[in-house]
Amino acid sequence: MTGRRFPETVAGAFPDVPVPFVDAAGRDVEIRAYDGSDGAREALVAMYDSFDPADRAQGIPPGGDERIREWLETILAADCLNVLAWCGDEVAGHATLVPDDEAYELAIFVHQDYQEAGIGTRLIKGLLGYGRAAGVEKVWLTVERWNHAAVSLYKKIGFETSDAESFEMEMSLRLNESADGEA
């Protein structure tokens, strides 16, 4: 794998979690950091258990309770950063930063019952605020190039296209200056 490119300029302001708001459908929603409790994990599993496979991206989330739990075990590990969008005691959406050698990979999912209500934007901003506070420097993601809604959301947030040569487009963003000052 060749090295990824990241913007030199640090992205704009992001809010600190928790972020309470009323969504476009009038529901009270709050973005909060994942607290590692059994209750939060089970509510998240429940969201993915009823997740429409049509919104799967590059194989995730996987289908079936067992595979979902196995996948979540990886991305809910202590070195990952996770935020959830709560509507009452239900999880409406989930965003995650998973570390590789030099940066963090981002993914975000909003359940079909809660899409197109402004939750995704709040969720990703909340995650990036949480990540910045935790000292994360560089973030990248891949997105299917036909997924215009997602691509325009990422651009609006400050992501820049770093590789457009494959089926999946790669985008990246800088949250903090590198410790060694190198871009």
Next chain:
Amino acid sequence: MKVLCGIGGTDDSLRALERSVDRAAVADDDLTIAVLDNPDSTRTPDDLVERAAAAVESAGIDAEVRRVDGDPGSRLIEIAEDEGFDEIVLGGGQTSPMGKITIGSIAEFVLLNAKTSVTLVR
């Protein structure tokens, strides 16, 4: 069936090798393993030839292992067409730490351009 398995050294290509050899042993495929130059791989072609030969030997099948230089995708397609292969088998993509599947550049090219069937091994 006359099968051409292309391996460049990424982990998913080694799964494709394993699956092609296992299948050839039961289905009596006429298997050729093409060792490709994949710039994304850290394993050397010599290593891969050795690994492929060992896999063939331990499965007790008769398969050719061949070094293929040059652009991997176009060379594979050329060989498949010139030599009448029925199918090209490749690795089905690498998985990111997040679990996202990314199809390799060779597979992308072969999928879009091959006239034969293409199997991506997961």
